[in-house]
Amino acid sequence: MFTPHTEEDKKIMLQKIGAANVRELLNQIPADLLYPQLHLPVALTEQALTRHMQMLAAKNKPLANFIGAGCEEHFIPAAVNALSGRGEFLTAYTPYQAEASQGTLQTIYEFQSCICALFDMDVCSASHYDGATAMAEAAAACLRVNNRCKILYSAGLHPHYKEVLKTYLKHTAGVQLEEVTLTNGTVDLAALEKQLTPDVSGFVVAGPNFLGQLEPLEDIAELVHKAGALLVSVAKPLALPLLHTPGQYGADFAVAEGQPLGNSMSFGGPGLGIFTCKKEFVRQVPGRIAGMAKDKNGKRSFVLTLQAREQHIRRERAASNICSNQALCALNAVIYMTLLGPEGLREVAELNLEKAHRLADLLKADGHKLKFDGYFFNEFVVELNAPAKQVIKKLAKKGIAAGYDLGEASKELKNCLLVCVTETKTEADLQDYVNALRGF
Amino acid sequence: MHNAENSKYAKTHEWAYLENGVVTVGISEYAQQEIGDIVFVDLPKTGTQVTAGQNCCVIESVKSASEIYAPVSGEIVEVNEAVNADPALVNRAAHGDGWLFKIKASKPEEYEALLDLKAYKETLDK
Numbered sequence: 001m002f003t004p005h006t007e008e009d010k011k012i013m014l015q016k017i018g019a020a021n022v023r024e025l026l027n028q029i030p031a032d033l034l035y036p037q038l039h040l041p042v043a044l045t046e047q048a049l050t051r052h053m054q055m056l057a058a059k060n061k062p063l064a065n066f067i068g069a070g071c072e073e074h075f076i077p078a079a080v081n082a083l084s085g086r087g088e089f090l091t092a093y094t095p096y097q098a099e100a101s102q103g104t105l106q107t108i109y110e111f112q113s114c115i116c117a118l119f120d121m122d123v124c125s126a127s128h129y130d131g132a133t134a135m136a137e138a139a140a141a142c143l144r145v146n147n148r149c150k151i152l153y154s155a156g157l158h159p160h161y162k163e164v165l166k167t168y169l170k171h172t173a174g175v176q177l178e179e180v181t182l183t184n185g186t187v188d189l190a191a192l193e194k195q196l197t198p199d200v201s202g203f204v205v206a207g208p209n210f211l212g213q214l215e216p217l218e219d220i221a222e223l224v225h226k227a228g229a230l231l232v233s234v235a236k237p238l239a240l241p242l243l244h245t246p247g248q249y250g251a252d253f254a255v256a257e258g259q260p261l262g263n264s265m266s267f268g269g270p271g272l273g274i275f276t277c278k279k280e281f282v283r284q285v286p287g288r289i290a291g292m293a294k295d296k297n298g299k300r301s302f303v304l305t306l307q308a309r310e311q312h313i314r315r316e317r318a319a320s321n322i323c324s325n326q327a328l329c330a331l332n333a334v335i336y337m338t339l340l341g342p343e344g345l346r347e348v349a350e351l352n353l354e355k356a357h358r359l360a361d362l363l364k365a366d367g368h369k370l371k372f373d374g375y376f377f378n379e380f381v382v383e384l385n386a387p388a389k390q391v392i393k394k395l396a397k398k399g400i401a402a403g404y405d406l407g408e409a410s411k412e413l414k415n416c417l418l419v420c421v422t423e424t425k426t427e428a429d430l431q432d433y434v435n436a437l438r439g440f
Numbered sequence: 441m442h443n444a445e446n447s448k449y450a451k452t453h454e455w456a457y458l459e460n461g462v463v464t465v466g467i468s469e470y471a472q473q474e475i476g477d478i479v480f481v482d483l484p485k486t487g488t489q490v491t492a493g494q495n496c497c498v499i500e501s502v503k504s505a506s507e508i509y510a511p512v513s514g515e516i517v518e519v520n521e522a523v524n525a526d527p528a529l530v531n532r533a534a535h536g537d538g539w540l541f542k543i544k545a546s547k548p549e550e551y552e553a554l555l556d557l558k559a560y561k562e563t564l565d566k
Binding site: 314 | 503504505507
């Protein structure tokens with residue numbers, strides 16, 4: 001129930017602080033921005049608005065989607081949204097009052113537990129906005145842990161992740177960022193070894209990387225730890241049932257974009273940032289963590305824990321200014337993971353692997369060239385005879401979203417198409433793709 | 441052995457006890473009560489150089505994170521590992537076994553400038 005201030009309350013408060021009116025408190029805001037004229041059109045009725053939205057929606061051309069690049073189409077069982085869409089979950093507030101939020105807190109705790117099991121990591125937070133911010137937070141955590149001043153990052157990170165990393169660390173005094181180049185689509189280990197100087201706090205690497213290639217993460221972990229630095233790995237949750245897990249190869253922090261776990265693409269968001277780490281770093285974890293406790297009657301209960309790290313208590317010395325999580329997206333993810341279970345998740349991973357390799361083989365047989373020859377999961381790069389941008393346009397006319405134009409990331413790759421194949425594609429879809437791409 | 445009576449105090453509620461050039465530091469009984477149930481002590485690393493008044497340690501309770509300030513300048517030569525395993529020790533024995541760290545004092549005059557128990561108690565009454 002919302003109980004607003006009365007006019008009397010406001011008068012007393014203004015008097016106490018010595019302001020004439022509320023407007024006076026906003027004097028730092030430039031006048032032209034304070035109450036700008038927005039010139040909005042007249043509001044539509046519900047009927048007119050519905051008609052308008054239907055007209056807009058009708059403009060969408062559903063294409064067979066082969067685009068990955070950080071946002072993937074996966075099949076979401078109906079049970080996921082049926083459960084998470086319930087009012088109790090959908091409209092529940094932030095669980096700051098444990099006594100009123102046991103349901104929410106339990107789902108967060110279960111989400112954390114599932115992710116720890118999937119990643120083989122000790123600690124998982126309640127989630128972050130997206131994979132990119134989770135990664136940037138992990139880099140910031142490295143700096144706090146070992147007090148060194150340089151963060152290395154793989155050139156194979158998603159371009160947006162690189163931007164977010166730079167933005168996050170832009171105002172942290174004394175921090176340097178340095179890129180480690182790729183060779184043939186994966187991290188150049190010789191370069192990495194050279195760049196791992198004693199001032200390096202951590203190395204951020206994605207595996208599979210933005211080009212879809214798997215990385216030699218065991219070797220990377222060894223080099224990084226030998227240099228006394230920490231490893232932040234950006235993983236793909238759906239690939240983990242088939243790969244060595246971050247826990248197995250010794251990641252200190254393992255982060256990921258969790259959207260493929262039961263969350264729709266929704267034109268690029270909201271995302272689901274997954275943040276995990278080794279037990280020794282638990283006090284460096286930003287944001288929320290749900291924990292299991294006992295109430296005064298000895299019954300099992302759930303709480304937000306380790307809150308002394310957060311900014312509402314630690315203020316400017318907090319691990320991060322982040323004090324929120326993506327509760328609904330995490331809920332979709334935990335329902336998805338629970339529904340599928342370890343065996344179901346493995347099946348989804350196998351389907352992704354098989355179908356992506358099936359399409360790659362069909363394309364190669366049809367005369368196309370794969371840009372990189374390393375191992376991949378569900379994404380690979382095709383090198384075309386024309387700019388990817390043009391090919392994408394042509395295939396869209398045939399009802400296919402062909403992939404991501406790598407020319408956006410780098411000029412040298414402008415003829416390269418990043419193709420993603422998930423469990424949603426049938427053999428017929430793959431044949432259509434091959435037919436459509438013929439000649440390019 | 442240090443206790444409430446024979447220690448000196450900083451206004452920020454740390455007690456200090458000088459012996460053979462080394463100052464043992466902890467928090468006062470008043471401080472441990474105000475802070476509440478302590479769940480974690482972020483001790484400084486041995487070898488760290490500190491200046492008087494500098495934050496060098498953080499005590500986390502269920503409701504807060506309190507900064508602990510070095511009462512004198514010098515080098516951290518020892519920390520109380522026992523509070524890592526048992527943070528509540530600081531609540532139970534704030535002036536005794538719940539000590540936090542020891543500083544090899546570089547400026548002995550800083551120790552003399554600290555408050556005695558009576559003067560410290562007067563700051564609490566305000």
